[in-house]
Amino acid sequence: MEGHSTYQPKSKVAQWFESRLPIVGLVHSSAIAYPVPKNLNYFWTFGAILSFMLVVQIVSGVVLAMHYVAYAPVSFARVEHIMRDVDYGWLIRYIHANGASMFFIAVYIHIFRGLYYGSYKAPREVLWILGVIIYLLMMATAFMGYVLPWGQMSFWGATVITNLFSAIPVVGEVIVQWLWGGYSVGDPTLNRFFALHYLLPFMIAGVVGLHIWALHHVGQNNPDGIDVKSVSKDTVPFTPYATLKDVFATCVFLLFFCWFIFYIPNYLGHSDNYIPANPMSTPAHIVPEWYFLPFYAILRSIPDKLGGVLAMFAAIAVLAFLPWLDTSKVRSARYRPMYRIFFWIFAVVAVGLGYLGSQPSEGIYVIVSRIFTVYYFVHFLIILPLLGFVEKPKPLPASIADAVLARHAKGGATVVAGAAAPETK
């Protein structure tokens, strides 16, 4: 998209450099002059928050790796060494451990914002799929990171998740042995998980680069889900408008983050992980980290090993097909009265699955889990494709500027005159 201004190097040195590597111009066009729809709300700050969290996790993680040792007999003690002996080691570890949860809180808000405002629809399908890939990489990274302290939850979490692959017919057992580097989870598993846990965040950073590239190529979606028609009327420059809004939102998010780090650093963890890994004894109640719970509930709700594993992976994979499953041409739920209702039902079902995943797999919980699992897939595979044909969307505003002015007119009467005369294109 054409921006608000273009970068013109003034000094001779800057001109010399720009003609050889136009990186300053790239930064200028994508972070300063880049046109941002006027009507973005605070849900659009989570992309910046997520970028920030990725940096936080990489910086704190690199520092932790300086003190950690991936060797099964000592890894548990090394984490305690970080907590007790290393200067501010407790702080850096709590930043990293809670940072993972904050990362997922932010990404879930980011995903649900995309679902609500139809950010996955044309021309943003590739952008959306890159997001699903990032989400998958995040899950793999978080899972392998949780194994590194080598506590009871680390060990048995690794055992359960790697055993998922044993459900694959014929080659399952062999694949699991390859993952383990042995006949059970052990030191070789820990070592390779550490290597991959260090690698994957940089792969995430690479895909984030593609994600932002795709975003800046097609332009941001917005709460009204309509295209930018006039850069001068519908958008504002990224700097200072979006930059400062992102910084402010990140600061508020940091307050929330700090509350966890300094007041309840172990709230999102599991006390059993402060018991060293014991391959001879499984904890009585084993649950994954909270951000995996909805998928864990789907896995457990299906009374068949292979079926459960397939359903769990399908629950994530279905997101990648969403741009084609949703047949409605209207993006934003603001103008889709029926979709808005189904969106909230889906949100309740997804959070409900998370709750069910944390409960023991017995009695009423099993039955409700099954109903919710079925609904999860019905939402994507039946409701969304049909809704596009059944639903009658509300009329869309003529432009982003019209939508903004109309909303202001409701609040104060002074700008009614401007809104009453929608420009003709």
Add this chain to the structure above:
Amino acid sequence: MAHTETSQKASRRDFLYIATGAVGAVGVAGMVWPFISQLQPDASVLALSTTEVDISPIAEGQIVTVQWRGKPIFISHRTKKEIEEAQKADLASMRDPQPDADRVKPGKDEWLVVIGICTHLGCVPLGHQGAYDGWFCPCHGSVYDTSGRIRQGPAPLNLALPPYAFTSDTKIVIG
């Protein structure tokens, strides 16, 4: 613009910019410090800061190497000849002049305790070698005498003395 005069004076906006920037700078500095501080020797390293050595098994003329804070410490049980050479050496000819009496504990002339790291570039010198029969560094040829003082070669300073004390006639504590 209704308030053109504000563009000349410091405005509320200027104040807010500076106040926000200041708070942000303090916050960033406060967050950067733990990440620098963690690079320091941690508590488990500091816990190893003293080493106790029983020197009774060290025979006259023998040099023993012990470890203190990860560094080699030479404990030399000097012979009469070595002590004499160290005490009579010509200070004026030395690069880093220091009388032998300043390099040993009073009344313990036979015990020389030095950090076994060449002051040139950190290699460990070899004992009972070189022109002065003290130490010789194999890396770049620095020669030390029986008091661990630099006599030849590129090293600028004498072998350093660790902090240590005799807790009894047969025990020293380094650090």
